[in-house]
Amino acid sequence: MQWNALAEALFGPHHGLKADGDLVLGTARLDGAELTVIGTTHHAAIGVHLALAQAHAVLETVRSHPSRPILLLIDTQGQQLRRRDELLGINRAMAHLGLCLDFARRQGHRVLGLVYDQALSGGFITSGLIADACYALPEAEIRVMRLPAMARITKLPEAQLEALSHDNPVFAPGVGNYVAMGGVQALWQGDLAQALRDALVHAPRSDERAEAGRARGGRRLAAEVVDRVLQAA
Structure with missing residues (x-):
C-alpha cells in the first residue's frame, strides 16, 4: 500500500500528511484528536539526514504538543550503507532516534509503529521495535537478516x-512470524482507523514482547531468561 492511500484509510482524504523525499510527516486528526505522524516511504534507506529529521520531529512534538500520540509509518530497507553516513556516525544518529522515541514515551506520549510496506534491519529496530507497540499490514514484509547473511554470521550452513x-x-521472515515472536503486536485488517483507535487505548505501556512470544509459541525461552536474570540481579 502507498503511504498516501494508507493515510487516507486512517484519517480520511484531508489527512494533512506530506512527503518530502523519503520522509512522511504531518499532523493528522482522528475523532478530533491530533496525532503526529512520522514515516518513511520508497523503501527508504535510513541515513544520518533521515534519522535526524525523524528525531527532530519527535522532539518538536514533545516540546510543542505534550502527550500527543506519535504514529510511525514504516517502510525501510534498513540503514544507509554509504561511506559518508558511516563516517558521519550513522550508528549514533539511529541511536539518537531511538532515544528520542523512548524520551517521548517517558514524557507521556503514546508511540505506535505500523509497518505498511517493508521493514528491514536497523531501520526497523530503531523505529517500530522501539514503539510502545508495533503493528503491521498483512501484506507487509518484515525481516532483520536474510538467511545467507545469517549463515555467514552464525557459521551454520544455509540449508x-x-x-x-x-x-x-x-x-524466518514474514509478518506472521513476527507476530508469533511478539515483535508485532497484531495485524491491522479491514477498518484501519478503528484498528488505530483500539491501539491508542489498548496498546501495552510496558514491554510485553517476551511474554507474548512465549504465549504464541514463537519465542519460548526469552521470557524465562528475562525472569532468571531479574531474579539474579
Whole structure:
C-alpha cells in the first residue's frame, strides 16, 4: 500500500500528511484528536539526514504538543550503507532516534509503529521495535537478516537455517512470524482507523514482547531468561 492511500484509510482524504523525499510527516486528526505522524516511504534507506529529521520531529512534538500520540509509518530497507553516513556516525544518529522515541514515551506520549510496506534491519529496530507497540499490514514484509547473511554470521550452513525456518519463527521472515515472536503486536485488517483507535487505548505501556512470544509459541525461552536474570540481579 502507498503511504498516501494508507493515510487516507486512517484519517480520511484531508489527512494533512506530506512527503518530502523519503520522509512522511504531518499532523493528522482522528475523532478530533491530533496525532503526529512520522514515516518513511520508497523503501527508504535510513541515513544520518533521515534519522535526524525523524528525531527532530519527535522532539518538536514533545516540546510543542505534550502527550500527543506519535504514529510511525514504516517502510525501510534498513540503514544507509554509504561511506559518508558511516563516517558521519550513522550508528549514533539511529541511536539518537531511538532515544528520542523512548524520551517521548517517558514524557507521556503514546508511540505506535505500523509497518505498511517493508521493514528491514536497523531501520526497523530503531523505529517500530522501539514503539510502545508495533503493528503491521498483512501484506507487509518484515525481516532483520536474510538467511545467507545469517549463515555467514552464525557459521551454520544455509540449508540448515532454511530447514529451521520452517518450524522456528526466529529464523524466518514474514509478518506472521513476527507476530508469533511478539515483535508485532497484531495485524491491522479491514477498518484501519478503528484498528488505530483500539491501539491508542489498548496498546501495552510496558514491554510485553517476551511474554507474548512465549504465549504464541514463537519465542519460548526469552521470557524465562528475562525472569532468571531479574531474579539474579
